[in-house]
Amino acid sequence: MFFYLRNPKTVLRKILTGLILFFLGAVTAYLTSLILPWFVDAFWGSHPFTPIFIMTIIFLVAFKPIERAVKWFLEKYFFHKKSYAQWTLTQLAEELKTNLDLQELSNLIVNTLGEILHLKTVAILASDPLRGSFEVTSAFGWPLASPRKVCLNEESPLVKMIHRTGPHVLVREPLLKTLTWQGANDLARDFDQLRAGWVIPLFVGDRLVGLLALGAYSPDTIFDKGDFQFFREFAGSVAVCLLNAQVVRGLKTENFELQDSQAEWFQKTKMSAIERLAAGIAHEVHNPLAIISGKAQVLLMQKNRTPLEPHIEDALNVIVKQTRRAADITKKLLVYSQASKAPRERVSLEKVLDDTVAVAGYQAMHDKIEITRAVDPDLPLFLGNVQELREVFLNLFLNAAEAIGSEGKIHIELRRSPEDEVIEVRFSDSGKGIAPDDLEKVFNPFFTTRHDAVGLGLFVTQQIVHRYGGAIRAESRPGEGSLFVVQLPLSKASSREADEESRQNDSVLIRNEG
Amino acid sequence: MKKKLLLVDDEVEICEFLRSFFEDRDYNVATAHSGVQALDQVEKFGPNVVLLDIQMPEMDGLTALRKIKEKYPKTKVIMVTAVETQDRIEDAMRAGADNYITKPLSLEYLEKDVQEKIESLAGA
Numbered sequence: 001m002f003f004y005l006r007n008p009k010t011v012l013r014k015i016l017t018g019l020i021l022f023f024l025g026a027v028t029a030y031l032t033s034l035i036l037p038w039f040v041d042a043f044w045g046s047h048p049f050t051p052i053f054i055m056t057i058i059f060l061v062a063f064k065p066i067e068r069a070v071k072w073f074l075e076k077y078f079f080h081k082k083s084y085a086q087w088t089l090t091q092l093a094e095e096l097k098t099n100l101d102l103q104e105l106s107n108l109i110v111n112t113l114g115e116i117l118h119l120k121t122v123a124i125l126a127s128d129p130l131r132g133s134f135e136v137t138s139a140f141g142w143p144l145a146s147p148r149k150v151c152l153n154e155e156s157p158l159v160k161m162i163h164r165t166g167p168h169v170l171v172r173e174p175l176l177k178t179l180t181w182q183g184a185n186d187l188a189r190d191f192d193q194l195r196a197g198w199v200i201p202l203f204v205g206d207r208l209v210g211l212l213a214l215g216a217y218s219p220d221t222i223f224d225k226g227d228f229q230f231f232r233e234f235a236g237s238v239a240v241c242l243l244n245a246q247v248v249r250g251l252k253t254e255n256f257e258l259q260d261s262q263a264e265w266f267q268k269t270k271m272s273a274i275e276r277l278a279a280g281i282a283h284e285v286h287n288p289l290a291i292i293s294g295k296a297q298v299l300l301m302q303k304n305r306t307p308l309e310p311h312i313e314d315a316l317n318v319i320v321k322q323t324r325r326a327a328d329i330t331k332k333l334l335v336y337s338q339a340s341k342a343p344r345e346r347v348s349l350e351k352v353l354d355d356t357v358a359v360a361g362y363q364a365m366h367d368k369i370e371i372t373r374a375v376d377p378d379l380p381l382f383l384g385n386v387q388e389l390r391e392v393f394l395n396l397f398l399n400a401a402e403a404i405g406s407e408g409k410i411h412i413e414l415r416r417s418p419e420d421e422v423i424e425v426r427f428s429d430s431g432k433g434i435a436p437d438d439l440e441k442v443f444n445p446f447f448t449t450r451h452d453a454v455g456l457g458l459f460v461t462q463q464i465v466h467r468y469g470g471a472i473r474a475e476s477r478p479g480e481g482s483l484f485v486v487q488l489p490l491s492k493a494s495s496r497e498a499d500e501e502s503r504q505n506d507s508v509l510i511r512n513e514g
Numbered sequence: 515m516k517k518k519l520l521l522v523d524d525e526v527e528i529c530e531f532l533r534s535f536f537e538d539r540d541y542n543v544a545t546a547h548s549g550v551q552a553l554d555q556v557e558k559f560g561p562n563v564v565l566l567d568i569q570m571p572e573m574d575g576l577t578a579l580r581k582i583k584e585k586y587p588k589t590k591v592i593m594v595t596a597v598e599t600q601d602r603i604e605d606a607m608r609a610g611a612d613n614y615i616t617k618p619l620s621l622e623y624l625e626k627d628v629q630e631k632i633e634s635l636a637g638a
Contacts (some may be wrong), residue, residue, distance in 0.1 A: 002591070279599065283569055286617040287525050289620040290619055297620075298531050334598065
């Protein structure tokens, strides 16, 4: 099992190392026995293999430097340049060509290099053409706590040096010796940042696409300067792969940006077209309506001086009322068209409810409608637009009041459902209820059961709720009343911040735009 | 105090019915149909209160509002407009408008508001 997992050459290497060590052990034991025969006789008895065996063990365990020297000897003269490490790296270079993900590629390079070459640290830096800098995309052997955001720019001494020396491997110590004290100091800082003993520049043609920073070797790694040629070739392959991955990443980013800006632009122009249309309609319709309604009002207000005939007064009142109804439609359209860009802030829904009841509750009290409320005391603030939320509450309130008519109850509940992270707004009324057939139509635009209503209130409400990613539903039993439930999801940020804020400050202010 | 009111709207009809309405209530009324005319009238006529439309030829109401408030900060300006958008309301309020009313108008409310503005001037 052990052998199968290894490269055959590694096994051969182990056997050879063992044999040489055994041979050395045997020779040493034999020489010892010649020089000091009494030693052997006194301690080990007469069997000739016992001392040889023990000496080999001593060599293996205690004389690591000898083992290293033996290994080096083997690598150098038995395996020549085709060492396992280099063979693996050549394979790696092939593999890299098929990988176009910059991050995966970087991880693969540093981990393989680190393990195969027994390096303490390896880091790969890729150039970011937009910023003109080189950033560490992956690192092996760096302490987890250390910042990986090491970044060199074109002005860094190391990068300048590379531009001067070209694709040669830079080795820290000999290089520093060639420089002045100040120059060496600056350059050493770059090497230290990268925890590097060597730096291999990654060039494609004249273009520096990245750097490989290799830390000092573990002492038992076998390398000599003859390997530099191999590294230059390897670095060439890695550089091409890196460049490809960078190009792919650049294309992806550009594509995403393009898609984003397209979506944004589309949204913007779409909304502004609708908004322009709504504003245009409002302008063109509201002016004539203002004239019609205004003239009727002028006549009505003159009635103190010149009494009007009752049917004329009635007609004038109808004119004033109907012009207001027509204007309501365009106002709702306008609210709907511009709501998407309504600025959002953290709003206390309880305060919105207070405002709604203050505005609309007067008529309700007049009509003997009892209003009760249950508000969760820990209700978080909601990130939304006050106007929009008021529109929601007001429409639900008016809807309930209209369903009741002149006498009944409206119960409003605000609560947080923590498992779904939503705020639930519940309006229940004791009104006439909704026929089952109508129940699914109540949110349709221009749907109404009343002859004097427009039928946009619940539609606009639903549109606003959907804009917040929320849901609205209606439940009803004819004759018993209806329940409207709005669920507004708390965004993670808003609920957390809101929690903190409401803890710090119990009295919450909201901007009042009236 | 003489109640002087300037009505500014490019819709002549609107100016006319408002004029008859306010003249009935003992206001001294002048009219203008563009921002430029409005500035001119503010100068000559010296109104206490201006009812100012926004969407007008030559110079729009917001620009006129800024210029009026710059020269005559005491003059009360009520924006009377067909289009109510949050942006416009905020723009107008920032430029110093004293109120923002949308068409169609409730004359009752409008009169009350104009009356209040004049009283606040008299009190000051």
